[in-house]
Structure formats: structure tokens, C-alpha cells
Amino acid sequence: MERFNNSNDGPSFHIQLLSKIIDMNQYPLTKLIIENNITQEEYMELMKMIKGLNDTYECQKEEGFLDFSSLLIHFAGMLNEKLDPNETINALKKEDCFPELMEEFSNILEENEKKYRRK
Secondary structure (H helix, E strand, O other), X not given: OXXXXXXXXXXXXHHHHHHHHOOHHHOHHHHHHHXXXXXXXXXXXXXXXXXXXXXXXXXXXXXXXXXXXXXXXXXXXXXXXXXXXXXXXXHHHHOOOOHHHHHHHHHHHHHXXXXXXXX
């Protein structure tokens, strides 16, 4: 039988059991939150920050902006240190959270990766 972490914390044990019966790949953001021990408060801060960035993105897009790199930099800088920006963007994108903004961030990252691969 698989071993579980030696923790006396009941809820933690229950989450471990649930993660064995649920395909967590269908919920990558939830998986990321659980694996990185993000608290409810930290999660709410994350969602509030992304909502603000999304609002700014929509305003800038309406105004004709074409470069949204500053929003990505803000996202990465304000992201909880427990989370990796790339993993978080991918998880948000897969769960269809703020899809246009996450697609924009993914495109920016992809373009930057192409630039540095050529050099």
C-alpha cells in the first residue's frame, strides 16, 4: 500500500486520499494550490491580483495597446513566492481562468523564449 506523509493533520490526510481518486490533471490550478500549501488568504490575494491585471489588460487592449509585457512583469513580481510564474500561467490557462490574459502571457513568454534560443 502507498505510504502517506506522516502528518497528524486530518484534513491534510483527507486531501491526500482525495487526490488519489480525482484526476488532478483536470484541475492543474487546484493541484498547484494544494501542492504549494497556498492558504485561502493567499489564494484570494492571487485571484484579486489577477482580476486587477485582467481589468487593466482589457482597458489597455481597448485603448489600442499592443505590448502587455509590463502586465506580465507585474504578475511575476507580485506572485506569491511559493508559486512559479510559468506553472501558474499554464495552470490558469488550462482551467480557463482569465483566458485572454493568460493567452497573452503565454504568447509573450513564447516569443521571449524564441528570441533567446536564436542567440
